[in-house]
Amino acid sequence: MVKLTDSEFLEFVQYMHKNYGIDLSKKKILIEGRLSNMIERKGMSSFSQYLDSIKRNNKEEITMLINKLTTNYTYFYREENHFKFLKETVLVNEEKNNKLKTLNIWSAGCSSGEEPYTLAMVIDDYFKYSAGQWRIQIHATDISENVLSKAREGIYSEESIKNLPESYKKRYFAKTKEGKYQVLPEIKKYVDFKVFNLMDPIVAKNKYDVIFCRNVMIYFNADTKINIVNKFYEATKTGGYLMIGHAETIQRNKSEYLYVSPAIYKKE
Secondary structure, eight states: OOOOOHHHHHHHHHHHHHHHOOOOTTOHHHHHHHHHHHHHHTTOOSHHHHHHHHHTTOHHHHHHHHHHHSOOOOOTTOSHHHHHHIIIIIHHHHHHHOTTOEEEEEEETOTTTHHHHHHHHHHHHHHGGGGGGSEEEEEEEESOHHHHHHHHHTEEOTTTTTTSOHHHHHHHEEEOTTSOEEEOHHHHTTEEEEEOOTTSOOOOSSOEEEEEEOSSGGGSOHHHHHHHHHHHHHHEEEEEEEEEOTTOOOOGGGOSOEEEETTEEEOO
């Protein structure tokens, strides 16, 4: 087993924080446990060798590294009260007041697509036959091309969709020969998947009505979190919302977002 020295650990922590915002300062055992065998299989004898190969900007290697060190665990209709709020507050207000009939939503850190597809289903179900009169765009981004390719494919297990209303399962999925569930094109059309690193500047032609960034910032330290939340604020329309994971918080004196309810914030 390849051991992670203290100096290599420090170098690893600094590199991941600087380039991807991921805070691994208390994760020495996790790094060693998840990467050691892989490094050995690559014929390398140290973490330094591996980090040198990462620094040469091999995108495939970087994607694999991020997948190993972060947990892409998600499912449809996760943290249900966000979708309830979207339906009962956001969409009601948009239907009444949005004369342009445009809806711009960002699912940041979308992983394998469950969140943005859930958003598309909730919105399609809410507007029903008038959905075609709206210009609905759901931008779904993640740092990992690997999970995005799964998201674009849109095939999920029965376990993954178990929390969805029965009507959604019937209307928005086709069952595959293997007994899995394929998201239908009428839902896929709303969602655009792209690679994006939250450490990069956010360039939004149109500001967002709602930004979902849930269970992503748990990997960031306090300063990185504040920096990202402030970038989200600039990218949110006045009157728009930010939704974060229930295990996450925003320091109220560090952000201009107004607290609405647990894990929901508004730009006034």
